[in-house]
Amino acid sequence: MEEFRRRNTGIPRNYEKLPSKDQNENGENNKTYKAMAYKPTRPGINKYIDLLREHQDITIPIFFTLLSFWTRFYLISYSNIVVWDEFASHYIKREFYFDVHPPLGKMLVGLAGLLAGYDGSFEFKSGEVYPDNVNYTWMRIFLSSFGAWMVPLAYFTAIELDYSQQSAILVTLFVLLDTAYICISRFILLDSMLLLFTFTTVFCLTKFHNERKNPFSVDWWIWLTLTGTSIGCVSSVKWVGLFATALVGLYTIEDLWNKFGDLSMPKIVCCQHWLARIGCLIILPITVYMLTFVIHFAILIHSGPGDAQMSSLFQASLIGNDFDQNPLELAYGSKITLKNMGYGGGLLHSHVQTYPSGSEQQQVTCYHHKDSNNDWIVKKPREVAWSEDDEIEFVKNGDSIRLFHASTGRNLHSHMIAAPVTTSLWEVSCYGNETIGDQNDYWVIEVVDDLYEKDLQTVRSLTTRIRFRHINIGCYLRADNAVLPQWGFKQIEVTCDKSNNTKDAYTHWNIERHWNDKLPPGPKAKYRSKFIHDFWHLNVAMYTSNNALVPDPDKEDILASTPDQWPLLKVGLRMCSWADDVVKFYLLGNPVVWWSGSLSLVIYLISLTWYLIRQQRKYIDFPSNAQWDHFLYIGKVCGIGWLLHYLPFCIMGRVTYLHHYFPALYFSILMVGFLFDHFTVYLAGKTRHIVFGTCYFLVFAVFWFFKDIAFGMDYPAIEISNRKWLSTWNIVD
Incomplete structure (x- = not known):
């Protein structure tokens, strides 16, 4: 309990308790826990160490941010071929195209190409060598930066979830050193943006939750608005982002339901809460989502390969078609x-x-x-x-x-x-x-x-x-x-x-x-379809195309995998040719991260059941209601967050791949950090340090062992046959 109080009152861990006037000489019956009642256990060995220790809330995330950028940028230009679905040309040429995903991510990829001086002439065919005039390195760096910012966000989210600093570091290391997160972030793909906006959504939600006792304050409005903006952005990259929206929605429904049952709250205040949520969490995200399509249509003004997905009137407004020649x-x-x-x-x-x-x-x-x-x-x-x-x-x-x-x-x-x-x-x-x-x-x-x-x-x-x-x-x-x-x-x-x-x-x-x-040709087309019609038409076309992505029984897809394989990391994914002379990347998570994440979800469910049974028998496992509420709150954010991002793939008919699990993985990582805090809270300081230190070392050691599959390997795959821990990993054969 002492450790719990220290963590929840902001008392540094290198401080010890002093007797106060509320104590007797044996230190009994003390109910006061204030920072003023503590003194340093030892003097600073070095003033610089003391300075770092004093500002560790800043120095630690900065340190991990620098490491994050290194892991994402290291050898980023090693492979000079188009890897997997790397692509960025239509926005440069301003040609209308069709994609199954909303436009925000693709527009950011187009921005990366624009900043890199890409002229749109290269077609990004998978496996092709990049020509000298395509600065693919800069484009990859731009996209990888989204993956790099995931690491400090994970740290700050853990802090906002009231984790100890040791546990926050563990969560940060898991995100930093997961080989799947590293690998997917190093290419010109949408996934790093999807993950970053998923992380920002969870972070903003936790910040808003922590302002719940200060309703309608400036900070309360800021974090509510940022939460709505974030879910608008994550949904505008891929529709998988709607699962993060669902998490915020469920949290909001519970919050408003509790306020509805609070008879001490004036009705006008309750209505203000409803209006604030409607404006910031419904209208604002929809506005962000629609705004991305406004920009999408404004940029793509030339006829292109996606014309046929749109109405004829919309196509008539595009430059380069010959509809004005129609009789x-x-x-x-x-x-x-x-x-x-x-x-x-x-x-x-x-x-x-x-x-x-x-x-x-x-x-x-x-x-x-x-x-x-x-x-x-x-x-x-x-x-x-x-x-x-x-x-x-x-x-x-x-x-x-x-x-x-x-x-x-x-x-x-x-x-x-x-x-x-x-x-x-x-x-x-x-x-x-x-x-x-x-x-x-x-x-x-x-x-x-x-x-x-x-x-x-x-x-x-x-x-x-x-x-x-x-x-x-x-x-x-x-x-x-x-x-x-x-x-x-x-x-x-x-x-x-x-x-x-x-x-x-x-x-x-x-x-x-x-x-x-x-x-003769008819009068020049002066017709332009309405935005709402085009917006709705394109979204239905996206939905239809997504539904058409079903597994083909007549054709084997060696890249596809099923959801039941993901939590146990039964499969990996070859992201390019597996020839001996090609730089190869294998999309596979850090086993320590994935397996401990899945185990943590099971342990939490067992623990929750155990505590509920004991509560029914009138046992008291939590000294205060606040601690029990926090236990449930973590279960809602991490457990339900994981379910929302995982279960839909189990029931949808479309073909699925390993990267579809990446957003769900983050919630299991957050659960690991919480359970380490929960079960080590009563351990002595040294023992606790040893437990966390062992975990730090283990996740780093396994990362180092598997690092080549994420950074790229230019040697025959047979040389890493010792990395094939499971027979289902097709690293070698």
Whole structure:
């Protein structure tokens, strides 16, 4: 208990207690613990040591920060090849691109390239050698600095969680010397930014928690605002950051619930607390998140490889596309591309490959990239006499048409055969040719509305929303982001929907490109889509693409791993070629850090159960309610924080990799520090120093043993076969 009191009253550990007037000569019945009642146990050996000791709250984090930058920067240019997913060109060239992650991280990568003088010409193909004109070293340094700042943040967070200085140092060492954290931070990747903002979120939350007794003070507002800003930033790098948002949300719900039950609190004050949380923890993060997209759209003003993920109107506003050459009104004989207007919708597409079952006719899909297989020619039914040499005739609302695939010469077709994935709907295929076919090739075009014109009889490029009703079955052409298996190249399934839901955006289409030599170009596009629509459209497309990242049973992914393998560090990840003459990096955590982190979570759960059972039997394990509350508080921050960052990967269907566990790892590290404090609090000073010193040495020794896999090794992997502690680590074979 003496150690606990010292830690929680700010008494230095090299001080001893003096008798006070509240004590008798045997030192009994003393209830006063003040710094004034202590004296140094020994004089300073050296004035500089005394100075460092006096300012250790500053010198210790500075020392570890310097070490952190060294571990992240050491030999950072050792490998001159593109490692894993290093990439940074679209923001430099200002070309619109599509990615499954929000834009903040990629924009910071683009900023690194801009500061490094990168001109955007290098394509960052994995495994390629960096040319002399790409300063990849500076770009890696810029990104690695995010990983370096994780270390002092871990120290200060541990202090804010009321850990002893020894325990705070242990937490700091775990973050500093984890080989996985070091390795992932040394490249042009998003993960160092995701981790840093996760760390800042936890730090700001703990700072705000410690200001709970000073509501609406300046510091209280600062840390509440910074917490909201931080969760906005972490969610803007990767959606994994939403798990940190959930942690803050659960903490806030409990906090407000307790205030709601405090009958001594005036109602106006309770409402002020609610409004403060709504403004700082809901509105502010959403504003930060949306602001990153505002900047994203403002920078990427040129047409690029991600155009097809966006609406046609958005694309029309990009520099470099030729939409202003579109003829305005659709005519028979026109060649067009059709864009699905559902969120995340692609272009109507076909290719020579056939369905492996069902009709076994030619596949029809939606595709998010532009190529000639997206081109269709609008023709009249075969029974109607018509030639492309005839005078121009415009397509009208309610006309029956035939969509002829320009590349393969087949007709868009449907029939009462179940679709391959969404079996409740009908299959859509391509069938026949110019002379062979039947009534199942015909579609009635229905105008839903037009964004700018009231006349709904004509069909216009870009702005008219249309539907295609099958003339025989009465079903509607639809693409709702269901993903085909590998035989369909993971493209979007196109079906024919039996229901007639006019509000279903996935049955809505618009003409994106339009070619017809007989028609003049329409008026220059002056249309610009609204930001909210573009923002929502892009986020749905990101969600859809994330869901499409599912394990492929037909294709082995040697880099993928499953969540059950992570806590026990059963797997590592080769980040580049494993050839003998290549600098190799193996993404594998420090076993001491990972295994002790996982063990700490189990020990905490057992301890919590034990204490609850003993409390039920009226045993008193905690002298004060404050100590019990602190025990529970750590469990909520570290235990629930770990669960929120780990469990979702166990239930989501997408393919997972080792780096997905890195945010969860941090919470287990914080739990280790707490349990060391909790179980060593009654140990004598020397014994406690020995326990912590042994742990310090152990984590450093294991780091040193494994350091080459993080810093890079240019020798054959067989030379580190002694590092293969588990048979599942593919370090050698």
